[in-house]
Amino acid sequence: MALSTKSKQAFLGPLNKNNPILVQVLGICSALAVTSKLEPSLVMAIAVTIVTAFGNVIISLLRKTIPNRIRIIVQLVVVAALVTIVSEVLKAFAYDVNKQLSVFVGLIVTNCILMGRLEAFALGNGPWPSFLDGIGNGLGYGWILVVVGFFRELLGSGTLLGYKVIPQAFYDAGYENNGLMMLAPMALIIVGIIIWIHRWKNKDLQEETN
Amino acid sequence: MNRENSTYTIIYASVMVIIVAIGLAFTHQVLNEKQTANVNTDKMQQILRSLRVDASAAEADGIYRNLIKSAYLITPEGTKIDGTNGIEPTDPAFSGEHSDNQFPVYEAEVEGSKKYIIPMNGAGLWGPIWGYLSVEADGSKIYGSEFGHAGETPGLGAEIVLPEFRKQFIDKNLIKDNQFVSIAVVKPGQSVANRDYVDGISGGTITSKGVDAMLLKSVGEYKNFLLQLNAGK
Numbered sequence: 239m240a241l242s243t244k245s246k247q248a249f250l251g252p253l254n255k256n257n258p259i260l261v262q263v264l265g266i267c268s269a270l271a272v273t274s275k276l277e278p279s280l281v282m283a284i285a286v287t288i289v290t291a292f293g294n295v296i297i298s299l300l301r302k303t304i305p306n307r308i309r310i311i312v313q314l315v316v317v318a319a320l321v322t323i324v325s326e327v328l329k330a331f332a333y334d335v336n337k338q339l340s341v342f343v344g345l346i347v348t349n350c351i352l353m354g355r356l357e358a359f360a361l362g363n364g365p366w367p368s369f370l371d372g373i374g375n376g377l378g379y380g381w382i383l384v385v386v387g388f389f390r391e392l393l394g395s396g397t398l399l400g401y402k403v404i405p406q407a408f409y410d411a412g413y414e415n416n417g418l419m420m421l422a423p424m425a426l427i428i429v430g431i432i433i434w435i436h437r438w439k440n441k442d443l444q445e446e447t448n
Numbered sequence: 449m450n451r452e453n454s455t456y457t458i459i460y461a462s463v464m465v466i467i468v469a470i471g472l473a474f475t476h477q478v479l480n481e482k483q484t485a486n487v488n489t490d491k492m493q494q495i496l497r498s499l500r501v502d503a504s505a506a507e508a509d510g511i512y513r514n515l516i517k518s519a520y521l522i523t524p525e526g527t528k529i530d531g532t533n534g535i536e537p538t539d540p541a542f543s544g545e546h547s548d549n550q551f552p553v554y555e556a557e558v559e560g561s562k563k564y565i566i567p568m569n570g571a572g573l574w575g576p577i578w579g580y581l582s583v584e585a586d587g588s589k590i591y592g593s594e595f596g597h598a599g600e601t602p603g604l605g606a607e608i609v610l611p612e613f614r615k616q617f618i619d620k621n622l623i624k625d626n627q628f629v630s631i632a633v634v635k636p637g638q639s640v641a642n643r644d645y646v647d648g649i650s651g652g653t654i655t656s657k658g659v660d661a662m663l664l665k666s667v668g669e670y671k672n673f674l675l676q677l678n679a680g681k
Contacts, residue, residue: 274601274602274603275602275603278602303451303460304451304460305451305452305453305456305457305460306451306452307452307457308457308460308461311461312460312461312464315464315465315468316468319468319471319472322472322475323471323472323475326475326476326479326483327475327479329479329483329486330479330482330483330486331482333483333486333487333489333490333505337490394603395603417603417604417650417651419603420601420602420603420604420651421601
């Protein structure tokens with residue numbers, strides 16, 4: 239299926255040069271909170287992608303009817319309803335994951351990426367590009383989460399998805415898990431390092447220095 | 449139609465809220481049964497883990513019914529309350545629908561010997577923590593333990609759920625010299641006199657203290673029950 243340039247841009251932009259976390263620095267709060275292990279990072283990435291995609295589609299479909307004065311409230315209600323549904327579905331079909339994510343699923347409502355995309359994109363574009371924009375932003379947010387979660391779990395607990403990957407011999411030789419990795423500041427530092435590498439590869443994103 | 453008209457705005461908002469409310473109520477109704485079943489299975493798995501049985505969600509129900517022989521409520525004095533017997537999720541011991549001063553006890557039989565399982569509740573750093581202790585027929589010696597938490601720090605306080613922490617409780621004693629002294633959770637490397645103790649979680653001090661307090665208070669509510677078992681051994 240061929241995508242128009244605009245749709246392609248809506249989908250691919252957020253993965254790289256218009257990344258919500260790396261470039262717009264949105265959604266940092268939840269990126270810090272859920273990334274201490276890889277599994278919740280993955281689930282959070284999927285949940286946010288679903289909510290941004292469908293939130294965008296619904297708002298885009300309604301965009302010609304929404305009264306301007308209450309548009310933020312309408313967006314909030316749509317997002318909150320979607321998040322509640324995701325949370326209910328997780329409770330019914332992925333109970334273990336739901337237990338781990340409990341509060342964070344609810345906090346998707348407050349994720350700035352969602353409101354940002356609804357305001358900036360869905361209100362002015364048709365459902366199909368909005369859907370792609372939502373998927374793109376969800377994945378753009380998600381891949382950062384997964385990278386951060388990967389390093390934090392590997393270095394902080396010596397496991398990945400709960401499986402031990404650092405051999406016992408390392409521990410016997412004096413290697414220790416880095417407890418700091420489990421704390422939120424380390425997530426911020428890892429995000430900082432990713433941003434650094436990203437800017438270094440994309441010179442056009444670098445700010446002018448006088 | 450003028451979108452900025454107040455009447456339009458009010459009608460729009462009302463209709464939207466009603467639609468969303470119906471949608472959410474419907475979702476909840478449809479999924480409710482499955483969610484309750486999940487909660488019950490999860491509780492069974494926890495009870496089984498305190499008996500050192502790791503059951504998957506699919507097999508938990510069967511193993512639970514096989515191992516747990518009875519469940520009932522007791523008074524603070526340690527006597528069984530009539531009419532509260534039953535291990536079904538709808539029975540009072542399991543459902544948690546009981547008033548203050550009534551405490552649930554589960555009786556299990558593992559490899560021919562009787563174990564008593566006691567639920568515990570307490571507070572960690574960020575939210576509630578809970579657990580189950582399985583005690584040998586003498587009312588003192590721990591057979592196994594299980595802990596859970598709502599939102600302790602991953603990698604720190606949340607480590608109380610790991611087998612490494614839980615295994616430490618095995619063969620520790622709640623009763624010393626006919627006194628209920630519980631089991632202390634101490635900083636790794638420290639010790640306490642006249643009580644059995646286990647190492648807390650490094651970096652999870654407040655959660656460890658929460659477990660310590662829970663062992664003292666929540667298990668303390670079963671003090672008379674356990675002392676009676678201990679006296680009659």
